[in-house]
Amino acid sequence: xxxxxxxxxxxxxxxxxxxxxxxxxxxxxxxxxxxxxxxxxxxxxxxxxxxxxxxxxxxxxxxxxxxxxxxxxxxxxxxxxxxxxxxxxxxxxxxxxxxxxxxxxxxxxxxxxxxxxxxxxxxxxxxxxxxxxxxxxxxxxxxxxxxxxxxxxxxxxxxxxxxxxxxxxxxxxxxxxxxxxxxxxxxxxxxxxxxxxxxxxxxxxxxxxxxxxxxxxxxxxxxxxxxxxxxxxxxxxxxxxxxxxxxxxxxxxxxxxxxxxxxxxxxxxxxxxxxxxxxxxxxxxxxxxxxxxxxxxxxxxxxxxxxxxxxxxxxxxxxxxxxxxxxxxxxxxxxxxxxxxxxxxxxxxxxxxxxxxxxxxxxxxxxxxxxxxxxxxxxxxxxxxxxxxxxxxxxxxxxxxxxxxxxxxxxxxxxxx
Amino acid sequence: xxxxxxxxxxxxxxxxxxxxxxxxxxxxxxxxxxxxxxxxxxxxxxxxxxxxxxxxxxxxxxxxxxxxxxxxxxxxxxxxxxxxxxxxxxx
Numbered sequence: 001x002x003x004x005x006x007x008x009x010x011x012x013x014x015x016x017x018x019x020x021x022x023x024x025x026x027x028x029x030x031x032x033x034x035x036x037x038x039x040x041x042x043x044x045x046x047x048x049x050x051x052x053x054x055x056x057x058x059x060x061x062x063x064x065x066x067x068x069x070x071x072x073x074x075x076x077x078x079x080x081x082x083x084x085x086x087x088x089x090x091x092x093x094x095x096x097x098x099x100x101x102x103x104x105x106x107x108x109x110x111x112x113x114x115x116x117x118x119x120x121x122x123x124x125x126x127x128x129x130x131x132x133x134x135x136x137x138x139x140x141x142x143x144x145x146x147x148x149x150x151x152x153x154x155x156x157x158x159x160x161x162x163x164x165x166x167x168x169x170x171x172x173x174x175x176x177x178x179x180x181x182x183x184x185x186x187x188x189x190x191x192x193x194x195x196x197x198x199x200x201x202x203x204x205x206x207x208x209x210x211x212x213x214x215x216x217x218x219x220x221x222x223x224x225x226x227x228x229x230x231x232x233x234x235x236x237x238x239x240x241x242x243x244x245x246x247x248x249x250x251x252x253x254x255x256x257x258x259x260x261x262x263x264x265x266x267x268x269x270x271x272x273x274x275x276x277x278x279x280x281x282x283x284x285x286x287x288x289x290x291x292x293x294x295x296x297x298x299x300x301x302x303x304x305x306x307x308x309x310x311x312x313x314x315x316x317x318x319x320x321x322x323x324x325x326x327x328x329x330x331x332x333x334x335x336x337x338x339x340x341x342x343x344x345x346x347x348x349x350x351x352x353x354x355x356x357x358x359x360x361x362x363x364x365x366x367x368x369x370x371x372x373x374x375x376x377x378x379x380x381x382x383x384x385x386x387x388x389x390x391x392x393x394x395x396x397x398x399x400x401x402x403x404x405x406x407x408x409x410x411x412x413x414x415x416x417x
Numbered sequence: 418x419x420x421x422x423x424x425x426x427x428x429x430x431x432x433x434x435x436x437x438x439x440x441x442x443x444x445x446x447x448x449x450x451x452x453x454x455x456x457x458x459x460x461x462x463x464x465x466x467x468x469x470x471x472x473x474x475x476x477x478x479x480x481x482x483x484x485x486x487x488x489x490x491x492x493x494x495x496x497x498x499x500x501x502x503x504x505x506x507x508x
Contacts (some may be wrong), residue, residue, distance in 0.1 A: 153465040243465035254461035256438065257490075302436035305467045310418045345461050400455040407432050 002074040002198050005109050005316045024190060025069075025197035030204050031228040034062045036384060037222060038237060039209050039245060041065025043185070045237035045370065046192035046203070047065060048384070049081050053199035055378070061201045064224060065210035068191030071241045076339035077260050077370040078296040078347020080275050080286065082119040082147050082180035086135050087150050088397035089407050091350060097375025098179060102281045104374055110191030112183045113289065115417035119180035120149070120157060122324075124169040126282040139177070149174045151363040158276055160327050163253075169281050172210050182275060182286055188373055212249040218357035219249070235384050236359045240305065240340025242363035254341040254348070258299045259309035260367050263336040267291030271327070283320035292334060295321060297369060299341065309312055309338040332404040341366050346400075348407035351380050360384050360400065422498050425480045437473035439463050440485050441505065467491050471505055 003009055003022050013021055036052060038045045042064045052058045063069075082093035089380050113353055123129045132148060135214040139146035154174045155163045163171045182335070193203055204226065211223035212234065221230040235246045240257040267290050277284035284296045297317040300309050314336060322329055344350060344364035351362050365372065379393040389397060400406055422428045445451050445459055447500050466469070487496040487506065488499045497506045 223475075241467070243463070244467050247464075247466075252458070252462040252464065254463065255465050256463055257465055257467075262471075288490075300436075302471060303438075303465060303490050304493055306493050310431060312430075313418065340466075377419070401461040402453045404453075 002126045002404050005111075009020055017231055023201050024194040028202045028204060030062060030207065030224070030226050030229050031060075031066070031202065033062040034202070035061075035231065036062075036233040036235060037229060037231040038063045038235045039222070039236035040072075041069040041189075041193075041203060041205065042072050042237065042239060043070065043082070043188045043192065043233075043373040044239075044365075044376045044380070046070075046189055046372055047198055048235055048362065049201045049203075049377075050192045050196040050199070050379035051378045053196060057199060058385060059369040061196075062204055062229065063196070063201060064204045064207045064209060064222070066204050066206070066225075069193050069203060070186050072127060072256060073339040074185055074189045074198070074342065074367065074373075075183055076262065076337055078182075078284065078286070078294050079182045079185045079288075079370060080119060080277070080284070080296075081114070081371040082137065082177050082275075082343050083371070084121070084139050084175065084177045085181065085409060086138050087407055087409065088142060091139065091144055092392050093349075093375060093396065094372055095142070095144050095381070096379070098374045099377065100304070100378065101183065102179075102189070102376035104183075106190075108195050110187060111192060112187045114183040116179065116181040116350055117286075118157075118176055118178045119275040119277060120154065120174050120176045122154065122161075122174045122276065122278040122280075124278065125172065128280055129172050132173065134317060138177050140300070140406055145177055147176050158272065159277065160176055160272060160325055162324055168322075169354055171324070171339055180275070184289075185370060192377070208323070209245060211249070212245070213409055214249060214274070214356065214361070217355070219359050231358075233358045235362065235380060237270070237362045237380070239363065239365065239369070240342050240362065241270050246361070249354075249356055251354060251356065251359075252343055253361070253363065253398075254301050255364055257305060257340050257342050258302065259304050259306065259338040260299045260340045260341045261297040261309040261314055261336060263295050263297065263314060263333050264288070264292040265328075265331045266334050267294070270330070271333055278320065278324065278326075281320035281324070283317050283324060285321060287327070293331065298326065305340050307338045307340055331396045341369075343367070346406040347409045349376070349396055350398055351383060351396045352375065352389065352398040353383065353387065354398060419495065421474065421495065423476045423479060423482075424484050424498055424500050426476060427483050429476070429479060432441070433504045435477040437483065439467060439473055440471040440473045445448040469496065477494050
């Protein structure tokens with residue numbers, strides 16, 4: 001049993017200069033065989049392992065990660081959490097996640113710094129206004145908090161926004177989800193890793209998957225840089241590299257992997273206490289607890305695994321940011337980075353069985369997977385443990401690309417994908 | 418950001434171009450006889466290769482012509498550019 005984090009353990013460890021903290025997770029070598037192997041040690045993968053152990057009483061689980069846990073897209077996103085999606089299936093999925101977020105720090109005994117500071121989405125033209133109003137109504141019908149704001153109310157909620165009618169894309173209104181907000185992305189991976197490790201999950205880092213061994217239509221195990229691991233159930237949560245893993249098993253997925261960029265500014269005093277997103281001009285911004293402005297840019301439109309995007313994408317985003325927030329005109333940007341996101345044709349994720357027995361995929365989260373981390377892990381664990389989807393992720397199956405029953409969230413989900 | 422050698426205009430910045438996805442996906446000759454699985458394969462399933470990929474590009478802010486490109490998607494290095502209808506260069 002791990003030591004519980006509390007004010008008392010903090011004080012106790014202060015006496016030994018914080019040098020004797022127990023390791024949050026072990027660093028084991030892989031065993032020969034596991035009941036389930038999760039490929040990908042990001043937030044979604046670790047959460048999947050955690051819920052497999054916790055809710056489905058599965059033992060003997062491994063998470064294999066080619067780098068270090070949380071070093072992929074979990075550590076590269078802009079940490080925004082919201083559930084104001086248009087379609088019923090999406091609303092169910094993302095609000096399920098949001099409800100888990102609300103109690104996650106307590107559950108994991110790990111402060112994920114979940115902050116319900118609200119997410120505001122701006123409208124810049126008449127079609128935006130209509131779309132946002134429609135989405136507000138749809139959200140309310142699904143029990144998701146949403147309000148529509150006019151220009152004055154937007155200005156009141158976030159005074160630094162330039163609401164002048166004279167700018168190129170004036171602010172005509174916006175929506176607000178107050179339960180939405182941000183969380184500390186690394187802490188989510190670390191918290192789930194610690195929780196999973198405590199229940200006996202082996203978290204194997206620096207272990208890259210090189211092949212998937214099949215026996216007819218069933219999986220037998222994985223070849224890795226640390227040798228062969230036998231298993232009958234493989235859950236793939238490899239984000240941008242999902243197609244690479246699928247290819248190893250002889251599967252094709254409806255995905256394209258593209259660079260998505262984000263950047264942070266130098267730290268400044270608190271200036272923006274919410275998250276503001278703008279679909280039409282593609283600019284979104286929040287402020288981290290360190291004081292950095294966290295800015296999300298768009299994806300490049302070509303397939304790339306290079307983890308760096310084009311300069312003109314960043315330039316376009318910053319143009320929009322400066323028009324909306326003239327106060328930031330002299331801010332300097334500290335860091336810029338890219339992550340590889342796997343995008344589905346309908347901009348909705350896949351949490352699904354495949355045509356191969358024992359092979360499950362959780363992918364296609366595109367540009368917006370972080371917000372779903374706890375829900376995604378929970379539902380994927382359910383799908384793997386029961387060999388059938390939970391009702392909340394039934395719509396997000398791989399077969400929808402054959403049946404045509406797509407969950408089209410392009411543009412409908414409050415931001416462009 | 419990288420430079421693309423348009424076969425019609427010469428070398429230009431990538432931001433002048435629009436990526437058109439995987440190349441050499443042939444439209445089914447007899448669409449009425451296709452099963453749903455085959456349609457899904459044609460419409461949605463992509464190789465999404467990490468490595469050498471054959472793809473289509475359009476010089477949208479230039480000559481507006483389509484052409485093909487061979488690019489290493491792991492480092493964005495362009496290996497070859499060739500016109501529509503031409504045979505892809507051998508690896």
